[in-house]
Amino acid sequence: MDNIFALWTKGIDSERGFWTRWFETKGLEWADDYTERVRARRELDPWLQKVLRQSAVNAPGQDGMPRFRVLDVGAGPLSKIGNFMPDANLEVVAADPLAFIYSDLIDRHGITPGVRTQFAPAEDLSVFFAPSSFDLVHCSNALDHSFEPLRGIIEMLRVVRVGGTIILGHARNEAENEKYEGFHQHNFDVEDGRFVIWNKKERVIVEHELPVEFEIENSMQNRYVTNKIIKRSEFRDKDDNRRRDERLRKIYEQVIRAMSEK
Ligand SMILES: C[S@@+](CC[C@H](N)C(=O)[O-])C[C@H]1O[C@@H](n2cnc3c(N)ncnc32)[C@H](O)[C@@H]1O
Secondary structure, three states: OOOHHHHHHOOHHHHHHHHHHHHHOOOOOOHHHHHHHHOOOOEOOHHHHHHHHHOOOOOOOOOOOOEEEEEEEOOOOOOOOOOEEOOEEEEEEEEOOOHHHHHHHHHHOOOOOOOOOEOOOHHHHHHHOOOOOEEEEEEEOOHHHOOOHHHHHHHHHHHEEEEEEEEEEEEOOHHHHOOOOOOOOOEEEEEOOEEEEEOOOOEEEHHHOOOOOEEEEEEEEOOEEEEEEEEOOOOOOOOOHHHHHHHHHHHHHHHHHHHHOO
């Protein structure tokens, strides 16, 4: 992690600025997107509904309908994926490390969100959510804003159940496009069919780094990278307390250091 977390904290102000303007102008140049997102009840994205139906395993509830639990990682202030299905019981959970900022903005603008975004960074999802507790994990245009995207994917694998799916959607090579400013420190790409995450310091082929069995489909269309990962086996290691303590120590140190440098 070295000082990448400290660098990440420096991107918070610009992200806050973006969303502050987004609320004040009702969506900047994306007025339709604003109108959609502030609606409290919205049908889940059709593609995500299809993925859920294909992997249904949960026993139906008393009403005979299947039950699904979905996590939107890096959801922003108002998750865009929707929050109900006409023929299933659906729970959508939205998570983002800037949840406190977003909650404040939502309240200030008198909005009642369908799903209120709660605090959790991608890199430590399993600290906040039970292992194997989601049928689907979704993340769009957010993991490439994180401080350790590969760890984020591994944590998504921890909280999704075996047979469940992770859907990632990101603009191709966004750090290059954004000149490595703010949260834009990682590029996502597809090379020879493989999912590659890179920046000026490192380059990883995601398929080589995942510690469970999985199936992956990577595609690129109109400079947009989509990855569909199905978890096929459970983790064998336990993310033991000692490793977690070590990580907590590093994060503590980096937060205080980043705050001291202001
Ligand atoms: C461009 S917005 C995308 C929001 C939403 N997913 C969408 O598609 O509209 C990027 C989001 O990534 C979030 N983000 C930054 N670092 C993150 C991390 N480490 N884990 C999860 N989300 C993160 C930001 O706070 C921000 O809300």
